[in-house]
Amino acid sequence: MSQELRELLERTFAGDSAEYQERGFQRRVGYGRRPAIVHIDMANAWTRPGHAFTCEHMDTIIPACQQLNEAARAKGVPVIYTTTAYNTTDPNKPSDMGLWVNKIPVELLEAGSEAVRIDDRIAPEPDDLVITKKRASAFPGTNLQQYLTVNRIDTVIVTGVTAAGCVRHTVEDAIAEGFRPIVVREAVGDRVDGVVAWNLFDIDAKFGDVEPLTNVLDYLEKLPKFSETTTP
Numbered sequence: 749m750s751q752e753l754r755e756l757l758e759r760t761f762a763g764d765s766a767e768y769q770e771r772g773f774q775r776r777v778g779y780g781r782r783p784a785i786v787h788i789d790m791a792n793a794w795t796r797p798g799h800a801f802t803c804e805h806m807d808t809i810i811p812a813c814q815q816l817n818e819a820a821r822a823k824g825v826p827v828i829y830t831t832t833a834y835n836t837t838d839p840n841k842p843s844d845m846g847l848w849v850n851k852i853p854v855e856l857l858e859a860g861s862e863a864v865r866i867d868d869r870i871a872p873e874p875d876d877l878v879i880t881k882k883r884a885s886a887f888p889g890t891n892l893q894q895y896l897t898v899n900r901i902d903t904v905i906v907t908g909v910t911a912a913g914c915v916r917h918t919v920e921d922a923i924a925e926g927f928r929p930i931v932v933r934e935a936v937g938d939r940v941d942g943v944v945a946w947n948l949f950d951i952d953a954k955f956g957d958v959e960p961l962t963n964v965l966d967y968l969e970k971l972p973k974f975s976e977t978t979t980p
Contacts, residue, residue: 768953773953780902782903784899785828786829786886786905788886788909789914791866793856794909794910795869800853801856801857802939803937804938806937809908809937810867812961814869816932816961823972823973825974827873829876830878830914832857833857834854834855834859835859837857859880884914887921906922906930906936907936908935908936910943911937916951919955931952932959933959
């Protein structure tokens with residue numbers, strides 16, 4: 749993003765923030781007591797160069813996710829990953845791609861391929877949950893809500909891609925289902941810079957708290973061990 753565009757967006761969002769706040773928007777959902785980290789689609793198709801789904805700024809996003817994982821695992825906080833993949837990518841056969849293939853090249857996301865494997869720079873550990881989804885949100889058609897509920901999770905710390913698609917829809921569903929969404933500003937990306945800036949602004953206004961990495965790490969550091977926490 750050019751400096752000129754960045755300054756334009758900052759001026760625009762500052763004015764929009766004032767308007768929202770005057771109307772009672774941009775309230776804070778806040779942190780709960782039992783969080784989970786949820787990395788959205790941090791798989792090779794999105795994190796590595798040269799793919800149709802490749803997103804920008806992984807030099808910032810990957811290290812942020814690494815720091816979050818380290819802080820979470822030190823406290824026993826669950827770490828969850830999603831990827832998007834399809835069992836049948838032949839358009840001439842009955843397929844699980846749905847109509848989405850008419851909009852974006854999901855035929856490139858074949859189940860079991862290297863493209864849909866989680867980036868090994870933030871590789872899942874044996875006890876981490878890895879979810880394969882078919883839609884933008886991580887909730888519909890998966891066991892994410894069940895996992896969060898059974899483990900008494902009240903806060904989802906969300907990273908990943910894309911800001912305009914899978915991250916946004918996951919956050920919208922999270923707050924609708926009663927989980928506190930915390931979106932880590934430095935750990936969210938997309939293919940177009942302006943899309944990231946706009947969606948983070950809009951998510952923060954209406955669906956979750958967009959927080960800087962330092963604040964989220966501070967929150968995790970101050971948590972008791974996950975096994976020692978209970979819901980109110």
